[in-house]
Amino acid sequence: DQQVKQNSPSLSVQEGRISILNCDYTNSMFDYFLWYKKYPAEGPTFLISISSIKDKNEDGRFTVFLNKSAKHLSLHIVPSQPGDSAVYFCAASEGNTDKLIFGTGTRLQVFP
Amino acid sequence: ETGVTQSPTHLIKTRGQQVTLRCSSQSGHNTVSWYQQALGQGPQFIFQYYREEENGRGNFPPRFSGLQFPNYSSELNVNALELDDSALYLCASSFFGGRTEAFFGQGTRLTVV
Numbered sequence: 104d105q106q107v108k109q110n111s112p113s114l115s116v117q118e119g120r121i122s123i124l125n126c127d128y129t130n131s132m133f134d135y136f137l138w139y140k141k142y143p144a145e146g147p148t149f150l151i152s153i154s155s156i157k158d159k160n161e162d163g164r165f166t167v168f169l170n171k172s173a174k175h176l177s178l179h180i181v182p183s184q185p186g187d188s189a190v191y192f193c194a195a196s197e198g199n200t201d202k203l204i205f206g207t208g209t210r211l212q213v214f215p
Numbered sequence: 216e217t218g219v220t221q222s223p224t225h226l227i228k229t230r231g232q233q234v235t236l237r238c239s240s241q242s243g244h245n246t247v248s249w250y251q252q253a254l255g256q257g258p259q260f261i262f263q264y265y266r267e268e269e270n271g272r273g274n275f276p277p278r279f280s281g282l283q284f285p286n287y288s289s290e291l292n293v294n295a296l297e298l299d300d301s302a303l304y305l306c307a308s309s310f311f312g313g314r315t316e317a318f319f320g321q322g323t324r325l326t327v328v
Contacts (some may be wrong), residue, residue, distance in 0.1 A: 107257075137316060139319075144321070145321050146219070146305055146307075146319030146321045146322050147258070147305070147319045148319070149316035149317070149318065152316060192257050201246055201248060201263060201311065202248065202263060202273070203248075203258070203260060203307075203317065204260065205250075205258045205259070206257050207255070207257045208256075208257055
């Protein structure tokens, strides 16, 4: 039972354009959401998070949007850069637990 | 401020053997979580340690066990290795209940043959 789903295994975007990565979840008890980026041979690196009491959080080029009624969140990267090419994981947790439930990831490729 | 470090980075074991993976947590963090990432999948939660005790466990059999030490470092032990245990094992440290991001190590790539 996949509680966090990333239905797009890959995404290709031109440099300078917007990248939009999507994530859906099924557990309504999730109240904290995070995005991680992973390069080959490295561990996941934290990008940005959002609490369920918000619907948007912004950090530089990265913005996360949360639609609780649709159980959907998205990560926007503007403008996209070649260094953004990596696998992006959406993760969720509930309550005070630090247990993260991850999606399967989306491979983003930013080309010149 | 030191990051999360894991050792070894790569390991090859034979089916039926036992393995111990190690993790030192980030300075200031008191919680360690372990994840298994199979090829093409997202990380799957194995268990978490806080105050040297297991504090939550995912859907993994008892042959997966762990320890947390007073300095918050941790070990993951896997007994009776199976071929399906081949994966990247990730350690993450965080501050318990802090609602902050977990910091991951680079992982240990375990291959069971």
